[in-house]
Amino acid sequence: LTNPVSWLMDRMIPWRGDPGASEQALKAELVCGVSGLFGLMGGAFALLMSFDTMANPSLALVCGVSAAVHATNLVLIRRREAVAAACLAVSIEMVVLMGITAGLMHGYRSYDSGWILCAPMLAIFLLGVRKGALCSALLAVQPLVFWYLEAAELFIPSGTTAAASAVGVIVSNCALLLLVLGVGAIYERAHAGRRSFLAGTIAKLEQAHRGLATAHQQLIASEKLSSLGLLAAGVAHEINNPMAFITSNVSALNRDFEKLGGDQELHREYGEEVLPATLDGIRRVNAIVGDLRRFAQGDPETFIEYDLNHEIEAAMRMAHGKVSERRATLQVDLGRLPPIRGLPRQIMQVVMNLVVNAAHASPAGAVIRIATWSSEDEVAIKVQDSGTGMSPATIARLFEPFFTTKPIGEGTGLGLAVVHGIVAAHSGRIEVESSPGVGSVFTVWLPVAAQCLAAPSHPLTHGVSAFH
C-alpha cells in the first residue's frame, strides 16, 4: 500500500501535514463507510427484488466486502493513511461496481449512476469545499452525457455485448477518476502556492514587527539619553563657570591664609579643617561635572592617530588596584590592530571604566577577559566577566547618568554614561550581552578613521541583548 498511498496522499489530501488531520481523516472514512453501507443495502434490496438473475448476488457480495473494509478502517483508524486507503477502495468500488452492473445487467443505464450521490460528500471531504464542489459538478456531467447518449442510441446501442458494455463503462469511469485526480492535483498545487505565499508574507511581517519593536525600544533609549545629554550639557555649563572661580578663589584663600591675622583658634580651624574640606568638596563637584560633560559631548579635542592596544595596556595598569582588590585576574588577548584615530586618553578611560565595572561585578578570584581585534574598517574591544550579570531592566537603563546598582556612596552612576558619551563622540557603538548569574560582555566598536564630530550624534547606536 505504501507507494500508491503516499502518491495518492500527496495529490488528494489537502490537509496532509496539518495537526487536525486525524479528525478530518475520521470524517472522510465515515463518508466512505456510509457509502459502502448504502451500496450493501442497495445490493440486498436488488437481491430481494430480482432473485432470478446472477447480477444481484455478485453486487451484494462486492458491497458487503467494501462495507467490511470501511468498517475495519473506521475501527482501526489511527493514521491518515486510512484516508488514502479508503479513497483507493471507494475509487476501485466505483469502477468495478459499475463495470459488473453494466456487464451483468445487459447494458449501462444512466440511472445506475446513483453512487454519484455519494461523490459530492466524498469529494468535499477529501478536497475541501470549493474543489469538492467542482469535482462533483464534473461527476454530475457523466450521467447527463450518458443519458443523452443513451437517448440517442449512440452509447451502448442495443445489441452490444455485455463484455463490450462493461469495458466501455470501466474505461469511462477510469477517465473520470483520472480527471478528478488531475483537477485535485492542480487545485492542490495552486492552493499550496498561495499557502506558502501567505506563510512567507506572515513570516516577513513578523520579522518586520520584531525589527520595529527593537528599533522602537532603541529609539526610546537613545532619545532618553539624548535629552539627558542636553540636560547634562546645560547643567555642566552652568555649574562650570561659577565653579571655575570658586575653585580658584578657594585655592587662593587656602594658599594665602597663613598671611591673614586674627583669632588664632579660628585661624587654625579654618586652615586645617574648613578650607581643606571645602577644597575636597569642590574637587568632587568638578569631577562629577567633568563626567557629565564627557557624557554629554565628549571633550572637544583634536583626533589623533594612536595605538589602541597601547591604551588598553595603560588602562589595565590604571585599573590594577581595583582588579587586585577583588583578587581577579585579567586575561588579555590583544590582536593586531591598525593605528586608529580618536582621543587615546578618553578611550583609555572607556576601557578602564569597563574593566573596573567588570571587577566590581566579579566574585573573588574570577577572570576578566579583555580582547581586541579588527575588521575591515572597525576595531573592537571586548571586556568580559563571569560576574553577577544584569537583569533586562538594568540593561535598559545602563547608560543613563546617575543610574547605579551599587550602594549609595560607592559609585556615582556616571562610569557607563561617560563610556557612552566618549564612544558616541568617536562615532562608535557598544554591544552589551548579559545574563544574571552568567556574566556580562561589553563590546565597543570604533571606526578606524573616526572624524571628530562637530556635534556628536548623541543617539548612539547600541545593541543590547541578553543571553539566557
Add this chain to the structure above:
Amino acid sequence: LRYAPVMKTLLVVDDEVEIAKALRRLLRSDFKVELAHSGSEALTRLEQGPVDLVLSDFRMPGMNGAEFLSVVQERWPSIRRVMLSGFTDFTPLLSTSGEPRVCEFLRKPWDDADLVAVLIRQLNATSPATDPSPRP
C-alpha cells in the same frame, strides 16, 4: 614685584567678572595682569600698548573668543594666544590648516599649577606655535 624688569604682560578676556578677577588673583604674583570683559574692549587695550599673551574665554557676548583671537593673530602675530573655556566645541578652530589661531586650550575649571605652567611655556616659546596638541 620680584621680577619687575622682566615681568610679562597678560591680557585676560572674560565676560564673567568673577572669573577674570580670580585669574588676576592667581596670576598677579608672576605676571602683569590686565583685564578686559569683551573682545572689543580687549582690542582697544591691545592698541594702546604691548601685550605678551592673551588668555581669552570662548563664549562671550558680541565677539566670541575665536573671532577675537583671529583678529589678534592677524594684527599682532607675535602675541601668544591661549583659550580658556568651559564648554565649547573647538573643532572649527582646530580643523583650520596652517598656523593655528589658538596656541593652546585650557578648560574651566582650571588647575592653578597647570595654568601657570602652560602660560610660562607659551611665553618662553619664541616662534609662533605650530603644535595645537590638546591638553589633557
